[in-house]
Amino acid sequence: xxxxxxxxxxxxxxxxxxxxxxxxxxxxxxxxxxxxxxxxxxxxxxxxxxxxxxxxxxxxxxxxxxxxxxxxxxxxxxxxxxxxxxxxxxxxxxxxxxxxxxxxxxxxxxxxxxxxxxxxxxxxxxxxxxxxxxxxxxxxxxxxxxxxxxxxxxxxxxxxxxxxxxxxxxxxxxxxxxxxxxxxxxxxxxxxxxxxxxxxxxxxxxxxxxxxxxxxxxxxxxxxxxxxxxxxxxxxxxxxxxxxxxxxxxxxxxxxxxxxxxxxxxxxx
Amino acid sequence: xxxxxxxxxxxxxxxxxxxxxxxxxxxxxxxxxxxxxxxxxxxxxxxxxxxxxxxxxxxxxxxxxxxxxxxxxxxxxxxxxxxxxxxxxxxxxxxxxxxxxxxxxxxxxxxxxxxxxxxxxxxxxxxxxxxxxxxxxxxxxxxxxxxxxxxxxxxxxxxxxxxxxxxxxxxxxxxxxxxxxxxxxxxxxxxxxxxxxxxxxxxxxxxxxxxxxxxxxxxxxxxxxxxxxxxxxxxxxxxxxxxxxxxxxxxxxxxxxxxxxxxxxxxxxxxxxxxxxxxxxxxxxxxxxxxxxxxxxxxxxxxxxxxxxx
Numbered sequence: 001x002x003x004x005x006x007x008x009x010x011x012x013x014x015x016x017x018x019x020x021x022x023x024x025x026x027x028x029x030x031x032x033x034x035x036x037x038x039x040x041x042x043x044x045x046x047x048x049x050x051x052x053x054x055x056x057x058x059x060x061x062x063x064x065x066x067x068x069x070x071x072x073x074x075x076x077x078x079x080x081x082x083x084x085x086x087x088x089x090x091x092x093x094x095x096x097x098x099x100x101x102x103x104x105x106x107x108x109x110x111x112x113x114x115x116x117x118x119x120x121x122x123x124x125x126x127x128x129x130x131x132x133x134x135x136x137x138x139x140x141x142x143x144x145x146x147x148x149x150x151x152x153x154x155x156x157x158x159x160x161x162x163x164x165x166x167x168x169x170x171x172x173x174x175x176x177x178x179x180x181x182x183x184x185x186x187x188x189x190x191x192x193x194x195x196x197x198x199x200x201x202x203x204x205x206x207x208x209x210x211x212x213x214x215x216x217x218x219x220x221x222x223x224x225x226x227x228x229x230x231x232x233x234x235x236x237x238x239x240x241x242x243x244x245x246x247x248x249x250x251x252x253x254x255x256x257x258x259x260x261x262x263x264x265x266x267x268x269x
Numbered sequence: 270x271x272x273x274x275x276x277x278x279x280x281x282x283x284x285x286x287x288x289x290x291x292x293x294x295x296x297x298x299x300x301x302x303x304x305x306x307x308x309x310x311x312x313x314x315x316x317x318x319x320x321x322x323x324x325x326x327x328x329x330x331x332x333x334x335x336x337x338x339x340x341x342x343x344x345x346x347x348x349x350x351x352x353x354x355x356x357x358x359x360x361x362x363x364x365x366x367x368x369x370x371x372x373x374x375x376x377x378x379x380x381x382x383x384x385x386x387x388x389x390x391x392x393x394x395x396x397x398x399x400x401x402x403x404x405x406x407x408x409x410x411x412x413x414x415x416x417x418x419x420x421x422x423x424x425x426x427x428x429x430x431x432x433x434x435x436x437x438x439x440x441x442x443x444x445x446x447x448x449x450x451x452x453x454x455x456x457x458x459x460x461x462x463x464x465x466x467x468x469x470x471x472x473x474x475x476x477x478x479x480x481x482x483x484x485x486x487x488x489x490x491x492x493x494x495x496x497x498x499x500x501x502x503x504x505x506x507x508x509x510x511x512x513x514x515x516x517x518x519x520x521x522x523x524x525x526x527x528x529x530x531x532x533x534x535x536x537x538x539x540x541x542x543x544x545x546x547x548x549x550x551x552x553x554x555x556x557x558x559x560x561x562x563x564x565x566x567x568x569x570x571x572x573x574x575x576x577x578x579x
Binding site for chain 2: 145146147148149150151152153154155156157158161165166169170243244245248251
């Protein structure tokens with residue numbers, strides 16, 4: 001990506017603008033939805049304001065992703081250390097199960113145990129988002145060139161200095177790629193939190209589904225989709241910023257979570 | 270400076286280093302040489318505790334190395350390795366400043382030191398200090414690696430096959446460079462290699478290892494003229510001992526100063542081996558010798574080359 005690109009050519013600018021416009025302007029689009037869905041008496045979702053729903057959605061995604069990042073990065077870090085190496089297969093299995101277990105099923109199990117509200121949704125979403133973060137943390141830390149590690153130790157870095165000055169900065173772009181995947185999935189999945197009484201952008205979708213009101217579904221889905229696009233573009237920007245050393249001619253920053261790019265990077269120095 | 274007392278190291282059943290006693294003097298350029306598996310790298314890495322010895326004692330500046338904090342010990346020793354291991358996310362200047370930064374030198378002192386080292390290693394600061402490692406050639410990367418090892422003015426420089434991965438031209442340039450650095454800094458250097466020519470060229474003293482034991486410990490001349498065993502002779506290369514002896518001395522040391530002759534010239538700083546090669550290539554018994562400015566200063570005769578034991 002060219003950092004000097006004009007702002008009016010920037011997809012992030014336009015998608016963010018569109019997201020804001022729809023969030024605050026959806027309630028003025030009554031005539032449009034009437035025209036699109038003439039069979040509906042009330043084609044505009046009005047049980048909660050759209051700005052409030054977007055905010056609630058962002059909140060639940062933010063909190064559950066933060067939990068997933070903290071847990072996932074710590075776990076990934078632990079199993080790449082000397083003491084935690086033996087736990088790596090176990091962790092990978094557990095996390096993979098967390099990913100295959102449908103969040104709806106987690107909700108079904110969690111709600112009877114801890115009741116309605118955001119807590120079961122946060123647990124389900126955090127569990128579901130762990131896998132890409134754990135995998136990318138491990139891949140990122142393993143992509144650090146071994147000669148750099150040997151040199152760092154030989155020159156007298158302590159383990160902590162090694163981690164903060166060498167390993168984490170070099171692993172960061174790969175870790176961010178995993179967080180990006182996790183958060184994007186999370187934005188879509190978070191809609192199910194509305195089934196257990198937490199308002200999100202899933203609320204109009206679920207009400208629309210149960211009431212056969214396609215207009216509500218479109219309104220919710222449109223905002224969820226835009227939110228995901230904006231977040232994705234923002235992460236792309238963040239990832240490029242996290243690797244200034246690759247922003248030189250004949251070099252390409254890591255922008256996806258593919259392990260191939262981490263491998264390529266390993267061979268570079 | 271560094272002293273090994275009956276040091277041993279095993280990896281499982283494999284004896285890497287066996288009852289090694291060795292004293293490395295201040296300012297000496299010591300080369301540890303041997304075939305792979307001889308324990309030369311292990312010996313080097315035991316000095317900065319990247320490998321912990323399990324028998325005997327290793328002393329640094331008079332104290333057992335385990336009495337130092339690992340990091341403190343290593344910051345007092347420079348370390349350069351074959352795979353270089355520059356930090357890809359740091360610029361050349363940041364890489365060189367690694368140890369000074371760990372030692373919390375003031376910024377101005379670090380900057381001045383980095384500049385000094387870039388000059389010393391022949392990398393103009395204006396061009397190189399802000400580059401990232403991947404923007405350098407292999408030889409330039411190893412120059413930065415050596416500069417990084419020298420940055421905090423360590424008491425000893427440890428080098429593990431530092432030039433092994435470089436092409437012959439770059440390698441020979443860096444060998445000359447490190448010999449010059451040794452000369453001007455007077456630092457003790459311990460270098461591991463399996464290349465006998467590199468050892469003969471650089472070493473004040475060669476320690477030859479085989480299966481974890483010292484088979485010979487002496488000057489390059491002693492290794493060539495008084496090999497302690499068949500192993501040493503064959504490692505040096507039986508058929509090339511004479512040529513390697515010639516490579517130890519410069520033309521200027523055998524030059525006749527009174528005779529000025531015509532013909533293709535050779536410089537006084539060339540080795541006698543190069544002189545022999547030039548004599549043969551030119552099918553002549555004598556060649557004029559010139560100084561670095563091209564002025565004739567004498568001549569070298571093929572008969573003078575024979576006087577090698579003197």
